[in-house]
Amino acid sequence: xxxxxxxxxxxxxxxxxxxxxxxxxxxxxxxxxxxxxxxxxxxxxxxxxxxxxxxxxxxxxxxxxxxxxxxxxxxxxxxxxxxxxxxxxxxxxxxxxxxxxxxxxxxxxxxxxxxx
Amino acid sequence: xxxxxxxxxxxxxxxxxxxxxxxxxxxxxxxxxxxxxxxxxxxxxxxxxxxxxxxxxxxxxxxxxxxxxxxxxxxxxxxxxxxxxxxxxxxxxxxxxxxxxxxxxxxxxxxxxxxx
Numbered sequence: 152x153x154x155x156x157x158x159x160x161x162x163x164x165x166x167x168x169x170x171x172x173x174x175x176x177x178x179x180x181x182x183x184x185x186x187x188x189x190x191x192x193x194x195x196x197x198x199x200x201x202x203x204x205x206x207x208x209x210x211x212x213x214x215x216x217x218x219x220x221x222x223x224x225x226x227x228x229x230x231x232x233x234x235x236x237x238x239x240x241x242x243x244x245x246x247x248x249x250x251x252x253x254x255x256x257x258x259x260x261x262x263x264x265x266x267x
Numbered sequence: 268x269x270x271x272x273x274x275x276x277x278x279x280x281x282x283x284x285x286x287x288x289x290x291x292x293x294x295x296x297x298x299x300x301x302x303x304x305x306x307x308x309x310x311x312x313x314x315x316x317x318x319x320x321x322x323x324x325x326x327x328x329x330x331x332x333x334x335x336x337x338x339x340x341x342x343x344x345x346x347x348x349x350x351x352x353x354x355x356x357x358x359x360x361x362x363x364x365x366x367x368x369x370x371x372x373x374x375x376x377x378x379x380x381x382x383x
Contacts, residue, residue, distance in 0.1 A: 155310070184370075194311075194357065194373040207368055242310055249369040250361040253299050253318040256371070258310030 153177070155259035157243050163265045169231040172262045175224055176245030184256060185218055185228050186242040194242075200226065201249065233266045240264070270294075271360045273374035281382055286348040288377045290341045290358030299361040300341040301371065302332055306354050314356075317341060328352070348381045355379075 156175040164170055176183050184199040198208040203220045211218070215234070220226040230237055240261045248254035270293045280286050292298055299318050303311040315326025322334045332343045343356060355378050359371040 193375045196370055196372075199370060201369075207370060244310070250299060250371050251363065251369045253316055253361075255301065255313035255316060256311075258303075258312070260308070260310045 157259035172228040174243030180245035271374040286345040288343040294362035301359040
């Protein structure tokens with residue numbers, strides 16, 4: 152079975168440019184999570200969706216970040232304009248049912264983002 | 268607020284020896300607890316979970332964890348470590364209280380190095 156698919160795997164761009172990260176969750180999963188991982192801050196939840204609806208975006212750092220889930224099989228995380236401090240590994244995860252049902256999350260292999 | 272702590276940044280163990288990775292938590296109700304493992308350049312992989320029931324939980328790759336309510340701990344264990352167990356391990360908690368939201372809080376991670 153295909154797992155969570157993220158693209159691109161690596162992205163290097165200059166400060167000020169728009170960055171779009173993409174995620175395809177596991178088919179049938181109704182929860183989708185976006186995380187950011189850095190050495191300094193560890194693993195942080197940015198936003199999560201249930202049935203394509205954003206439920207909690209309190210982890211989104213600022214207005215430069217936005218996320219959408221137009222359908223059950225696709226989500227994007229956009230940064231505009233990008234800044235060097237946005238450099239991190241961004242993970243997408245999906246699950247069938249949420250943490251309240253004790254369901255494990257399945258992670259993609261991440262997008263390593265470098266902002267120069 | 269829910270929180271989880273992994274007091275050791277790194278654990279070193281010789282191959283064949285027992286491995287323990289520590290995790291303590293703080294929640295307002297009965298916790299849902301998870302362990303994940305991350306290999307280099309990969310996403311997190313689910314190992315095991317505790318929701319309710321037997322305090323000793325068995326998971327993937329020969330790992331197990333013991334839930335201890337009085338000590339608010341959920342330590343990960345493996346009787347005989349392998350070199351291939353070298354990775355980054357994360358403990359996560361979900362507080363079932365409604366105010367916590369339907370999300371996980373991850374610890375800072377513990378790097379395990381198993382030497383031949």
